[in-house]
Amino acid sequence: MDYTNQRPPQNYSQMDDQKTQDLEESVSETIMRDLKMIAYKLKYVLIPKEQEDNGKELRNWDLWGPLIFCLVLAMTLSFKAESTTTSTKSDVFAIIFVLIWVGAFIVTLNAQLLGGKVSFFQSVCLLGYCVFPINIEAIIIAFFGSYLPFLVKLIPVFLCFAWSAYSSVGFMASLVPPHKKKLAVYPVFLFYLFLSWFSLIV
C-alpha cells in the first residue's frame, strides 16, 4: 500500500475502519489528531536527537504545519509593522507569505537540479517546519523588541536563525553528492537569513 500521502493509521488495523471512524469522530478529535501529528513532526525536525530512524519519518510529509507557521509569522510581522496606512501591513504580509512558499519552492528546485533525488513536497515540508524558530524569534521581538536595545535583540535572532539553518541543513546536504553540498546548503542559509532579517527589522 502507498502510505506516502496518507497519515499512518494509529489505532485501527484496517484502512476501511479508519475511514468510517474519521467520519464518525467529532471535529475536535480530528483537529487534535492533526495538531498532534504536527507537534510530533515539529519535535522530530527541530530536535535532531529524536531522529532515530534517520529521516524516514519525513516521508509522511504534510503542508498543514508549514502553512500554520507561515501564516503565524506573516500575521505577527504584519501586525507589528508600523504604518500610517494599511498598505504597509499588507505589503509585509504578502512579502512574507510569498517569500516562504516561493523561497521553499526555489530552494527545493535548486536541490533537485543539482541532482538530488527527493520528493518535492518532502523538502518543502521540512523547510516549512524549520520556519518555526523564526516564528519564536518574531514573537519575542514583536512583544519585547521595543524594550530591548538593538544588540540584545540580535541574540535571539541569531540563535533562532542558527537553529532553523542547522535543522534543515542536515537534510538538504544529504540529498546531493558530496562535492555539491555547499551549493545546496547556501540557498537554505539565504532563505532563513531573509526571514530572520524581516523579523528583526519589523
Next chain:
Amino acid sequence: MQNYGSNNDLDEKGQVMTDQPKIKVKFEPKPKPSACPICTIEYYQKFFDIEQRDVYMRVRCSLLSWKPEFQQCVAKNPDLWGPLWISTTIIFILFAGGNLSRFLLEEDKKHFQYEYNYMYVAVFLVYAMAFVIPIILGFIMKYILKSELGVFDVVCMYGYSLSVYIFVLILCIIPYNEAQWFFLMSGLANSTIFLLVNLWDFMKKSKPTLMIAIPIIVFNVALILCFKFYFFRLIYAVDD
C-alpha cells in the same frame, strides 16, 4: 524496495554511505519525451552540473576581470547556479543594505519607516539585469550576429559579472556620498571590463559585432545609477 527519499543510503549508525553504488530503482517510470523540452527539469539539470570548487573559480575569474580567462574557467559547461544565487544575494543586500543605509542617516531612529518597495524594485532590477538582458543579447548574438557562444553562455557570463556587486553594495552601506560613488564606479568598471574582455574575441570580428559593446556599457551604467539614486540615495536634512 521502493526508494522515496534521498539517494544516499544511511547505514546503522545513521552515517551517509557516500561510496554506495547507485541502486537502479525498478519502479521508476521511463521519462516520456515531453512536448516542451525546455520546460522539463532534465533540460536545466545540465546547467547545474558543477561543483563548489567550480563556482569559486568562476567568481574568482570574474573578480579578476581584466584577464580573459572566463571561457576557459567555464570550459563549455555554463551554469545557472551562479547567476541565480548571486542575483538573489544582491537582492537581499539591496533590500537590507539600502534600508540600513537610510537608517544610519536617520535622525529620528525610533520612528524609522522601512521601505518595502525596495524589495519589489530590487527583484525587478536585478533579475532583469541577470536574466532578461543577457537572454535578449544572447539571442541577438547567436542568431543575428552568428556567434559561437550560446544564449546560456551569455547568461552565465552576465550572472558572474554581477558577483563584484555583492562586495560593492555591502560597502555602499557606509552613508558617505563620495565613498558610495567610488565603490559603485569601481564595481561598474570591474563588471563592464569583465564582459568586454571576455567578449572581445567575438567583438573584434567586424563592425556590427563591435556595436554589441554599446548596450553592454549602457545597461551596466544604468544599473549603478539605479543603485545609487534609488537604493542608496542620501537624503540630507533640509534647513528650514
